[in-house]
Amino acid sequence: MSFVQKRGLSTLIPPKVASPNAIGASPNAVRMHKVVSFYEKLPRGPAPEPQAKGLLARYQKAYFGKNASAKPLVHVIGVLIALGYAQNYYFHLRHHKNNVHH
16 A cells, blocks of 8 residues: 555544553643642742842832832932032132132
8 A cells, every 4th residue: 555545544544532642641641740730839929029239229229110200310410510519629629729829
């Protein structure tokens, strides 16, 4: 019998519903049991909020994300003013501490 004839004949024969493998423990059932037992061990509920470690992480937790505010913008402006004054003092104002001599 040629391959074409076997192929045509195989479509008429139903697949084996009760194969010897399905009589005992099916390998698919064992695999599904492993998957189910893995997912049963996972924690349930919302994940705990991670603790902020370090100065930058605490700052981000305080002002970004859920508690978003405009304070970081105010902080940036304050730092720029402080740096600008420090530069002015270093490059210009320190020479005018004593107005006696010019």
